[in-house]
Amino acid sequence: MLDALLQQISQCRLCEPELPLGANPVIRAHRDARILIIGQAPGTRxxxxxxxxxxxxxxxxxxxxxxxxETFYDARKIAIMPMGLCYPGKGRSGDLPPRKECAPQWHQRVLNELPHIELTLLIGQYAQNYYLSDKPKTLTETVQNWRRWLPEFIPLPHPSPRNTLWLKNHTWFENDVVPFIRNRVHEILMDELPFTGSNEC
Structure with missing residues (x-):
């Protein structure tokens, strides 16, 4: 059951010795979720x-x-599962990459409990490298070819303020890709499943 799995994940201490702030796995999921967001790893906040x-x-x-x-944090609508579930620490230019232990340990087990996912947003290169086969070498090329992985996946750049310059230099993303994502997300969320009565979140 998903609720038992999420409880198990919350107690994970697999790589705690390597985590500067200790383990605090951050994940949200509900069996009814229709959209899945896979990002990198939690920041300090x-x-x-x-x-x-x-x-x-x-x-x-x-x-x-x-x-x-309210909609974003409704786990019955949107599940959120980063590549690394805990804050990995600070590197030379921003946070360190997600810990490599998390995805092999937990992702497929969570996905097995999310039977209604219609769209997965892969945010940043780590999620894209893990989930997309035959992808281009760069994030820019991957996002440019976003239609290749429809309807299952859409690759996105990370929305971090650090990527503001990338967005300014690649206006096609917000002009062309974002409107499609908005329409698809709204379309999925409008067609909700009947409530199952589960408290899993």
Missing amino acids: VHQTSIPWNDPSGDRLRSWLDIDR
């Missing part, structure tokens, strides 16, 4: 609050999807 995408990156992501916080 998300680690402190245990709320995924609770930062400026999340604000931009919600703007891209054109949904409010």
